[in-house]
Amino acid sequence: MAIGVTRVRRPASDTSYVRASLRGMALTFRHLIRPQKATLEYPDEKPVLSTRWRGTHRMAVHADGRPKCVACGLCPTICPANCIRLVPGEDDQGNRYPVVYEIDEFRCIFCGMCQEVCPVEAIHVGQDFENAEYSRSRFVYDLDRLMAQDHPVTDLWDPSDPLGQ
Amino acid sequence: MHEVGTLGPTAFIVITAIKVLGAFTIVMLVVAFLTLAERRVSAWIQDRLGPNRVGPQGLLQPIADGLKNFAKEETSPRRASRFFFILAPMMSIGPALVTFAVVPFASPLPTRWGLVDMVVADLPIGILFILALSSLGVYGIVMAGWSSNNKYSFLGGLRASAQMISYEVALGMSLVPLFMLAGNVTLTRIIWTQQEELHWYLVFPLSLSFVLFVISALAETNRLPFDVAEAESELVTGYHTEYSSMKFSMFFIAEYANMLTASALMATLFWGGWDIPIWAGDNMYVVAPGIVQGAAPALWKTLLTFAVFSVKTLFFCFMFIWIRWTVPRFRYDQIMHLGWKVMLPTALAYITLNGTAILTLDSVGLPFGGLYGLILTLVNGLATIAFLTVVDRDRVIGSATRRSAGMPGSLPYGVSATRITAHEATKVGEV
Numbered sequence: 001m002a003i004g005v006t007r008v009r010r011p012a013s014d015t016s017y018v019r020a021s022l023r024g025m026a027l028t029f030r031h032l033i034r035p036q037k038a039t040l041e042y043p044d045e046k047p048v049l050s051t052r053w054r055g056t057h058r059m060a061v062h063a064d065g066r067p068k069c070v071a072c073g074l075c076p077t078i079c080p081a082n083c084i085r086l087v088p089g090e091d092d093q094g095n096r097y098p099v100v101y102e103i104d105e106f107r108c109i110f111c112g113m114c115q116e117v118c119p120v121e122a123i124h125v126g127q128d129f130e131n132a133e134y135s136r137s138r139f140v141y142d143l144d145r146l147m148a149q150d151h152p153v154t155d156l157w158d159p160s161d162p163l164g165q
Numbered sequence: 166m167h168e169v170g171t172l173g174p175t176a177f178i179v180i181t182a183i184k185v186l187g188a189f190t191i192v193m194l195v196v197a198f199l200t201l202a203e204r205r206v207s208a209w210i211q212d213r214l215g216p217n218r219v220g221p222q223g224l225l226q227p228i229a230d231g232l233k234n235f236a237k238e239e240t241s242p243r244r245a246s247r248f249f250f251i252l253a254p255m256m257s258i259g260p261a262l263v264t265f266a267v268v269p270f271a272s273p274l275p276t277r278w279g280l281v282d283m284v285v286a287d288l289p290i291g292i293l294f295i296l297a298l299s300s301l302g303v304y305g306i307v308m309a310g311w312s313s314n315n316k317y318s319f320l321g322g323l324r325a326s327a328q329m330i331s332y333e334v335a336l337g338m339s340l341v342p343l344f345m346l347a348g349n350v351t352l353t354r355i356i357w358t359q360q361e362e363l364h365w366y367l368v369f370p371l372s373l374s375f376v377l378f379v380i381s382a383l384a385e386t387n388r389l390p391f392d393v394a395e396a397e398s399e400l401v402t403g404y405h406t407e408y409s410s411m412k413f414s415m416f417f418i419a420e421y422a423n424m425l426t427a428s429a430l431m432a433t434l435f436w437g438g439w440d441i442p443i444w445a446g447d448n449m450y451v452v453a454p455g456i457v458q459g460a461a462p463a464l465w466k467t468l469l470t471f472a473v474f475s476v477k478t479l480f481f482c483f484m485f486i487w488i489r490w491t492v493p494r495f496r497y498d499q500i501m502h503l504g505w506k507v508m509l510p511t512a513l514a515y516i517t518l519n520g521t522a523i524l525t526l527d528s529v530g531l532p533f534g535g536l537y538g539l540i541l542t543l544v545n546g547l548a549t550i551a552f553l554t555v556v557d558r559d560r561v562i563g564s565a566t567r568r569s570a571g572m573p574g575s576l577p578y579g580v581s582a583t584r585i586t587a588h589e590a591t592k593v594g595e596v
Contacts, residue, residue: 015558016557016558017556017557017558018553018556018557019557021491021492024491024492025487025488025491025492027491028210028487028490028491029487031209031210031211031212032206032209032210032487038212038213039212039213039214041214
């Protein structure tokens with residue numbers, strides 16, 4: 001009995017059980033008859049992604065089907081997760097092109113710096129998140145697969161306000 | 166009076182078998198869909214969607230669940246007491262399904278072979294049969310808890326036994342005024358009383374009885390706010406923690422079957438059962454085999470009254486679910502306090518009150534009918550209001566602190582909580 005006990009002084013309106021329960025029942029009933037639709041029935045209903053959503057990568061291609069990439073090596077350099085593997089090559093006309101261009105989507109942290117740094121707007125992060133696979137090796141996207149992606153690419157900034165002002 | 170003729174012995178056996186099969190099937194189906202209703206309603210209440218992928222609106226979900234439970238691996242703990250471990254689910258599901266046998270679910274049906282009561286067994290002891298068998302259900306739970314050799318199961322079983330025994334008393338007591346007023350325990354007869362003799366659904370003349378019955382029924386079926394026997398957040402799932410596959414399913418079916426029976430009882434005892442409100446064309450009572458008092462029985466009346474009975478019963482099932490997803494669980498001491506110090510004295514006082522009222526009305530010579538019911542309604546309405554007012558204050562369902570100030574266990578509540586200094590607290594302790 002010597003210990004100080006927190007005793008709560010409550011007004012009678014706060015200590016009711018029956019009234020409070022009835023109020024609670026009314027509240028739950030309101031929710032029952034007017035369900036707020038917060039749930040997205042995902043596979044049937046896709047979420048609307050922001051135009052700045054940074055997801056699965058996509059390689060832009062020229063009209064003749066070659067990748068726009070010039071194998072300058074900026075993206076593997078800036079990549080903080082070190083997930084891009086690039087082996088550059090050069091053709092007869094002296095054009096550089098990627099011999100190997102692989103992105104490990106497992107390592108990628110989707111920061112979008114590769115897109116930001118690319119001088120020829122070749123590599124992009126895209127508005128897509130449905131990249132589940134059955135094996136780990138399938139997460140390493142090679143050049144053909146990156147070029148085959150067809151989801152919209154990300155606007156890293158608002159085109160009407162490029163400086164973010 | 167309408168003579169329809171009695172069933173011959175062969176017809177009786179055949180028709181009873183059909184009724185048993187039909188009632189069993191319907192109860193099992195309703196139980197299956199109650200599990201779906203529980204999940205859907207809880208989801209809607211919580212702004213979710215609930216299971217809606219299997220079949221239209223998830224209607225095939227119970228079937229998927231059933232198949233899953235049949236196919237699941239059956240585990241039994243090595244150190245469990247095997248015999249009782251296997252017996253417990255049976256003990257639980259048996260009484261739960263049998264109790265429905267005495268509930269009349271429609272008006273009597275005239276057939277070529279004679280009059281068919283729309284009740285599996287019209288036992289003269291009606292409610293007493295239900296009370297006796299439903300109290301057997303607690304053995305299943307206690308046995309499950311004890312035989313599992315698991316501390317959570319054990320605690321669950323222990324709590325269930327204490328709770329169900331406590332509230333069984335209140336449950337029985339809450340029905341005594343009803344027996345006194347109806348003068349009978351046969352369910353078909355009680356429906357007739359409500360239809361023709363009193364012209365009142367007994368919920369009005371015995372409103373407090375209904376309130377007490379609902380509270381005790383919640384406790385007896387181990388539904389929230391009285392689900393300390395399962396108490397997921399404290400005891401994993403309580404008494405059926407160690408059960409898997411169909412044995413677990415049997416506890417589940419038992420819970421919902423109990424809920425269905427309790428709802429059917431609320432509908433029958435207090436809301437006129439299969440009686441259609443206001444309309445008198447369905448007021449009939451089988452005085453003797455094959456002889457119907459009141460309106461003439463007919464097939465369409467049977468179907469209509471069955472629909473009305475279903476609506477009433479399912480409403481109370483919905484109420485069970487609705488309460489479950491609204492009200493939080495009581496603490497154990499609150500349950501005991503409410504059971505023994507509130508419900509039981511109230512029920513006893515209420516029996517006295519109603520006994521006095523009924524005796525007074527009888528000795529004044531008032532005929533048993535509408536006015537009789539009206540006076541009882543007023544008296545009982547006052548009693549109900551008084552009871553609810555008292556329960557409403559947290560004197561009754563409050564914290565343990567007040568009753569034993571100074572003991573640890575007071576609940577800090579709300580933002581306006583004021584911390585009392587040690588000096589003041591000592592004074593509180595003295596008060």
